[in-house]
Amino acid sequence: MNKINSYEELQKSYMEYSKNLKIRQATHEDELAVENKRCQRYITVCGGTGCKSSDSDKIIECLNEEIAKAGLSEEVTVAITGCFGFCEKGPILKVDPDNVFYVHVSPDDADDIVTEHLLKGKIVDRLLYEEPTLKEKVKRQDEMSFYKKQQRIALRNCGLINPEDINEFIAAKGYLALGKVLTEMTPDDVIKLIIDSGLRGRGGGGFSTGKKWSFAKSYSADQKYIICNADEGDPGAFMDRSILEGDPNSVLEAMAIAGYAIGASKGVIYIRAEYPLAVNRLMIAINQARNLGVLGENILGSGFSFDIDIKYGAGAFVCGEETALIHSVEGCRGEPTNKPPFPAESGLWNKPTCVNNVETLANIPAIINKGAEWYSSIGTSTSKGTKVFALAGKINNVGLVEVPMGTSLRDIIFDIGGGIKDGRKFKAVQTGGPSGGCIPASNLDIPIDYESLTSIGSMMGSGGMIVMDEDNCMVDIAKFYLEFTVEESCGKCTPCRVGNKRLLEILTKITNGQGTEQDLENLKELAQTIKDTSLCGLGQTAPNPILSTMNYFWDEYVAHVKEKKCPAGVCKKLLSFDITDKCIGCTKCSRCCPVSCISGKVKEKHIIDQDKCIKCGACFSGCPIDAVVKI
Incomplete structure (x- = not known):
């Protein structure tokens, strides 16, 4: 080479x-x-x-x-x-x-x-x-319907080039944006172009990428840093991993462009250690880029130098927050700190630092090559460009989709996603991962952009999108996400450390059939308090799944508390199984029961001993004629 x-x-x-x-x-x-x-x-x-x-x-x-x-x-x-x-x-x-x-x-x-x-x-x-x-x-x-309404910008090279061959990346206009920046543009020109494009951070809050770069540039220091946040921790999210596996050089090129814009010569990619393939391809890409002269000293003979190192994350969800991430890179416990000062002023090793996530960076070379006007023409008035979503759950077409901002949830779920599995009825979609909210069918036509999702109690987040059908219990879903955030809390602030545990205790009590109407009031009040008083984004958004499900699916909470029933038949402590007169005595239910609580003779109706039943549902799933019912 x-x-x-x-x-x-x-x-x-x-x-x-x-x-x-x-x-x-x-x-x-x-x-x-x-x-x-x-x-x-x-x-x-x-x-x-x-x-x-x-x-x-x-x-x-x-x-x-x-x-x-x-x-x-x-x-x-x-x-x-x-x-x-x-x-x-x-x-x-x-x-x-x-x-x-x-x-x-x-x-x-x-x-x-x-x-x-x-x-x-x-x-x-x-x-x-x-x-x-x-x-x-x-x-x-x-x-294919899955691709027809997509517009791939961040994913433009995934599925097209060999990610382990830098020459193929160059064939797809790779590093041309960096060359253009170094030879034809000043740092201020670059920042203005990114601001004019309207690109906002794709990792959570949606802050202007160009403005973040501008802040970092404004501070003087002997050293500055660009950090790529590849610590993708949302359950069901794999956008960043796929970009790094399929097009790692686009992120390296973007980091070098960002380094030139703010005056940084060093970059760090903070990536989950659970992503071995992405790590391997990043290493290949970095070595090839150094050998080719597009990373390292005096890039393309311009006098600008920039190099990148990899830092492994420890799998902590809270390290997706930029100050916690920086502490982890420094070898400290991954805990957030109060802002200001923001990382742009005092970040890694107390130096000006700019943190952008993988998807945000993957857009940068395309914007440089095609211009701010091109990019800003895509999307809505306040949310420009496209967004990648990891579409999963009760959906026919599971996968990564990239659509223009403003595309409706209905278009994504029913056109691109192919509708709900097995012809079941759509119930809700969770956007934004554990930090987001559950959106009901009444909001399916809402355009996907930062402000619209926030207005209905959810958020864009990194782009997880979990589709649920009529068999999902929304109280149980809220409990699932809260279990995750309780486990992932760093414990630094009391509202998150203690408050979320209390929320989980109340939810557990409700799903066990022991909840009261007072518990519902306490749940809502405590959730709002935690949202208002937590230190970082993890605690501030942890109650979103609870608040959104209580808002849109209040009847399910009431049924759990007043009727001691789970309408979806999910919460085991509120569930019983019975064998109807349809039973033909095939004995299959008794043979698959793990605790031998079903009795009956061949060709006679069987009976479940409710005192012994552990409510595992094996009999329900195993009955060939649907004689077992949930009650």
């Missing part, structure tokens, strides 16, 4: 490397016909954590073996790529320039893909995606 010494050399490298990538990006308007079976083809196989755990590496190995047998080694290239986002359908591979998208691929499918698709020009129909509502097979990625 030869070092690139100037912006001009970088531009020449881009022109050289981009040729093959442009063939892979061919759309159905100008693609090579699939029947032209001897043309140059590129097979990209998802190399994200989910697909790797399902043998995507083995798929690549088997494909290469079959390609060699067929004598196509000179005409077909197989490589890993980042997460395509459609995690529910992995492992995924794509054949370009045919633009054919295969799902649920296994190593055993390699033979058919080579013999049928590559040699005979016939698409392997059984590996195509089937729309859940239309029951139709779809060949092309851009024709």
